Amino acid sequence: MKLSILAFPLSVVLLTGTASAEPSEGEELYQENCVACHQRMAGGDGSALYTRDDRRVKSLEGLHSQVNRCKDNLQLRLFDDEVAAIAGYLNERYYRFEE
Numbered sequence: 001m002k003l004s005i006l007a008f009p010l011s012v013v014l015l016t017g018t019a020s021a022e023p024s025e026g027e028e029l030y031q032e033n034c035v036a037c038h039q040r041m042a043g044g045d046g047s048a049l050y051t052r053d054d055r056r057v058k059s060l061e062g063l064h065s066q067v068n069r070c071k072d073n074l075q076l077r078l079f080d081d082e083v084a085a086i087a088g089y090l091n092e093r094y095y096r097f098e099e
Contacts, residue, residue: 025082026089033076034086050094060097063087 023031038046049055057063064087071078078086091097 024085024089026085026087027093029078029082029086030089033074033078034070037070037074047094050090057095060087060091060095060099063091063095063097 035046038049042048050057057066064083067083067087067090070076071083091099
């Protein structure tokens, strides 16, 4: 009985750690729809577009607008919630704008 009481909290901790290691929806959508073009534009893994000193995006609203522009220019079939997921991933990974 004591073993099962101790095993449950441990399993919750292990499952929580595993879930955070999985890619988010935004990251998966970014990999599927964005990264190849960004690699062609910036070289490497494409992250130079987000980390350069003269980056265009200056706010969370601007980030959403930029993702929408890319979607429209490339005629990507993304829903609004998918655009928001990509912007959320990029914000979490590179920009860190306050929400």
